[in-house]
Structures are given as C-alpha cells and as structure tokens.
Amino acid sequence: MRIVHLGLGNFARAHQFWYTEHAPDAGDWGVAAFTGRRPDAADQLRGQDGLYSLITRGEDREDIEVVSAISALHASAEHDAFLAHLAHPDVRVVTTTVTEAGYLRGADGGLHLGDAAVAADLAAVSHDRGAAARTVPVRLAAGLDARRRAGAGSLTVVPCDNLSHNGAVLARVVLDAAEHIDPALAEWIGGSVSWVTSMVDRITPATTDQDRADVAAARGYVDASPVSTEPFSEWVLAGAFPGGRPDWEAAGALVVDDVAPFEERKLRMLNGAHSLMAYGASVRGHRTVAEAIADPVVRSWVEEWWAATARHLTVPTDDYRAALLERFSNARIQHLLAQIAADGSQKLPVRVIPVVRAELEARSAGADGALRPVAAWVQHLRGHGAPVQDAGLPESLVTPASDLEDAVTTVLRHLAPDLAAERAVVDRVTTLAREIA
Structure with a gap:
C-alpha cells in the first residue's frame, strides 16, 4: 500500500x-x-x-x-x-x-x-x-x-x-x-x-x-x-x-498551477445549485436532483442562481452550465436531495455566502437568485423538506416552532453576522422563504 x-x-x-x-x-x-x-x-x-x-x-x-x-x-x-x-x-x-x-x-x-x-x-x-x-x-x-x-x-x-x-x-x-x-x-x-x-x-x-x-x-x-x-x-x-x-x-x-478558477466555478455552479435544490426542491416534495430540475419552478430558481454566480466568475460558464443541465437531468442517477442536504452549516458559507456578498456589493437586480438558497435553508431548518442532518450546527439554532423572521435573522447571524444587521436583506430572505414554503 x-x-x-x-x-x-x-x-x-x-x-x-x-x-x-x-x-x-x-x-x-x-x-x-x-x-x-x-x-x-x-x-x-x-x-x-x-x-x-x-x-x-x-x-x-x-x-x-x-x-x-x-x-x-x-x-x-x-x-x-x-x-x-x-x-x-x-x-x-x-x-x-x-x-x-x-x-x-x-x-x-x-x-x-x-x-x-x-x-x-x-x-x-x-x-x-x-x-x-x-x-x-x-x-x-x-x-x-x-x-x-x-x-x-x-x-x-x-x-x-x-x-x-x-x-x-x-x-x-x-x-x-x-x-x-x-x-x-x-x-x-x-x-x-x-x-x-x-x-x-x-x-x-x-x-x-x-x-x-x-x-x-x-x-x-x-x-x-x-x-x-x-x-x-x-x-x-x-x-x-x-x-x-x-x-x-x-x-x-x-x-495545474492554480485550481482556484476551476474550483470556484464548480463550488458555485454545481455545489451551490445542489444546495438550493436540496433545501428548496425537497420542500416541494421532490426526492432526487433529476425530479427537481424537471420542475419548471425549481429550474427557474437554479437558472437565477447560475446567472448570479456567472457574474462573478473569471472562466467561461456557458458550456459548463449546459453540461450541468444534462447531468442534473440524468434520471438514471438517483442523487438524493436528502443526501446533499447534510451539513449545510459547513456548505453554505463557502458555496453561497460569497455570491450573496458579491451580488449585494454590485447592487444587482438579480440578488434574489443568490439569496434564495439561504431562504431555502431557513425553511429546511424549520422542518420543511429533507430531514436535518448537520454535525456542525449549533443545537436548536432554529426549530420548527421558530418564528420565520426570527429564524431568518438567526440563520443570517450564524452565516454572516453583518448581513443579519441589514434590514433589507432580512426582509428579502423572509419573503423568499415564505414563497418557498
């Protein structure tokens, strides 16, 4: 060996x-x-x-x-x-x-x-x-x-x-x-x-x-x-x-000499879309990635997320995006949303929050695409969709009995304390969370 x-x-x-x-x-x-x-x-x-x-x-x-x-x-x-x-x-x-x-x-x-x-x-x-x-x-x-x-x-x-x-x-x-x-x-x-x-x-x-x-x-x-x-x-x-x-x-x-450009594209476009579907699509009753991407509403969420991420990447994304759609649509791969949903407290800070910050800094009109995965995770923690399995999550951070706006503030404070202090961000994530659930 x-x-x-x-x-x-x-x-x-x-x-x-x-x-x-x-x-x-x-x-x-x-x-x-x-x-x-x-x-x-x-x-x-x-x-x-x-x-x-x-x-x-x-x-x-x-x-x-x-x-x-x-x-x-x-x-x-x-x-x-x-x-x-x-x-x-x-x-x-x-x-x-x-x-x-x-x-x-x-x-x-x-x-x-x-x-x-x-x-x-x-x-x-x-x-x-x-x-x-x-x-x-x-x-x-x-x-x-x-x-x-x-x-x-x-x-x-x-x-x-x-x-x-x-x-x-x-x-x-x-x-x-x-x-x-x-x-x-x-x-x-x-x-x-x-x-x-x-x-x-x-x-x-x-x-x-x-x-x-x-x-x-x-x-x-x-x-x-x-x-x-x-x-x-x-x-x-x-x-x-x-x-x-x-x-x-x-x-x-x-x-290669530098993995970062490949890594960033993959973490944002593939893994970020996975997290969005794991939390948001499971709320809509979907069990697998293929089921999720076949839902026009979920696909529109994913397309919005990709548009938000692409604005802040340094490598081409069109061909990669097309390949992702083909991969996600492969119904012979039973990729369970519940499996992807595990350990969100470790995944969202690296997959989602950097895109949220970039979109807010750019004052992008498409910021909803970046904020929706956070809103979906809030509803996941409140007991909607896939079961919560998260070894790094503080105990009782959010429970099914949590008030939605309080839950949004708590989650944002956990992920990015500065964002929790922005009233407009809290309000928008709360609205998106209501739409998801």
Whole structure:
C-alpha cells in the first residue's frame, strides 16, 4: 500500500479510487482505506477482498466494472493500523474525503480548539502519542508524528472535499493540532509534508438495493456494496508530490498551477445549485436532483442562481452550465436531495455566502437568485423538506416552532453576522422563504 485514504465512502470509490484503478501504473499503488463515522463499509468490502462494482449510468447506456484499487480495509477505530500505515516508508500519499465538517475549523479558520472532541483528542495524544484520536486534524497530526518518529520521509496530503483552497485549509488545522501536541512536530510537518489542493466532481448517489440487483442481473454475482455514478468525472490538482503519485493524468486528471478558477466555478455552479435544490426542491416534495430540475419552478430558481454566480466568475460558464443541465437531468442517477442536504452549516458559507456578498456589493437586480438558497435553508431548518442532518450546527439554532423572521435573522447571524444587521436583506430572505414554503 502506498496510499492511505480517510473517509471510505461512495464518492472516494467512484472518484479517487477509480482514477488510481485506471492509471497505467496502478499495480505499483494500492489504497489502505479507513471508514469515516461508520464501520459497515469496511465490513461489507472485507468479504469481497476490497473489490466492488462501479456502475456508470448514462442516459442511454450502463457500464459495470470491478475496481480493485483497495488493498487494505480498516474501520475508523483501528487507530493502531492507521499509525502503522503512516509510519511506513512505502506510503507516499494520503487522500481524504471527510466532508467540510471534518475539518473542524473555528471562526478564525484555524482548528476549533473549543470543540469538545478536539480538546479531548489533543489532551489524549499529547499525553500518549499512540492514543486514539477521532477528529481528522488531530488524527492526521498523530499519524504524521508516527511518521516523523519512524524516519519514514516526506509525504503528500490531498484533501478531496468540496472546500475552497482545501489543501491550505487542512494544512492549517493539522498544523494547529501539531503545535499543541509538540512544536517540534509542527516544524517537521512544515518541512516534510506537501499539501495539495484539489477540485473533485462526480455525482455519486448512495447505494440502493436496486444497484445490488442490477449487478446481480447483469453480471451474475452478488456485490454487497456496489457504487453507481455518472459518466462525467473531473479531478484538478495543484501542488507537489515529492514522494511520487500514480499517473492520474493518464486517467483524465488535470494537474495545474492554480485550481482556484476551476474550483470556484464548480463550488458555485454545481455545489451551490445542489444546495438550493436540496433545501428548496425537497420542500416541494421532490426526492432526487433529476425530479427537481424537471420542475419548471425549481429550474427557474437554479437558472437565477447560475446567472448570479456567472457574474462573478473569471472562466467561461456557458458550456459548463449546459453540461450541468444534462447531468442534473440524468434520471438514471438517483442523487438524493436528502443526501446533499447534510451539513449545510459547513456548505453554505463557502458555496453561497460569497455570491450573496458579491451580488449585494454590485447592487444587482438579480440578488434574489443568490439569496434564495439561504431562504431555502431557513425553511429546511424549520422542518420543511429533507430531514436535518448537520454535525456542525449549533443545537436548536432554529426549530420548527421558530418564528420565520426570527429564524431568518438567526440563520443570517450564524452565516454572516453583518448581513443579519441589514434590514433589507432580512426582509428579502423572509419573503423568499415564505414563497418557498
């Protein structure tokens, strides 16, 4: 194994593992994969020697391939195995898909030291370098400490979450953790670890019983954990790999000097539209992205959002917008709005609020397009549409019993305190929220 991955889920299996599988030097690279919060993915795949079926569903065809990139499987709780892998000199790359919430950033962008789980992990690892750590920043710091003590050499970390400048963001929280554990560790990380920023894109729904039945019918074998995905895939990376990496470019990845223009377009146009539909379209009774975009009202909301975002992007958007409509309309991809809706408190600040600020600053007549995702999230938190699943949300921030205007003010204060102080913004978000519900 030369790659360690944190956050074994469907997206990693349809994306990073797929690129590794299709690299011409794939035989030289294997992935030791660790689950996130739940161990069942590892349990299911162990019985299949790490093999799984990837179902690529287009509008008019369906392809099934077996992916063999996983060489070792571990539950998140297997911390000793994680430390052992990071301490091995053969390991050269760590990739992560832990969602935005897993970075555990505070208001200043650094590690949220006031978080109870972070504080407990820091205390435990500072006392005993082999102590188990549950939070991603402290866990990575502990793994890098094991590597430093083993003299295993340099390493590259590649976060693959939908977060702007994710390499720098992850570096900061891990370095903050390392500084608390041992300043010498932070110094070693600064000289020995490369942090790559990446932009990822491939719609990957949750696995269903129908997926399992489709594999059995088409291939004649039982796969407990297949993954379905769309034909489109994109991976853009920027940064150094001092210890090497698979030839991902041969599989279609793009290595560039600056990910930011690609990242910003994707975060705003794809992910922002997803959030808008997850909250607004689920209120209208829709279950999937394809159902949502087929609704003329929802499509008009999405078109308004795209118009607002395009005004503040530096790369062409027309072809990308057309591709998004085609992808969203692919009814063979059952991309659940409830799945997209999770962890909105981490997603809206990076996907939506920058567009809101840009539109308000420009005094754009189309500001409703930027404000509507916020209004939809307010109604989501008030109990409309998809169920609320948000690890980073303060308890009882907004409840179904909350007065609408009070809820809008509270949500804006949470997302962007300065916007909550603007009466016109509060009034407009309140009006849009009434229209949605």
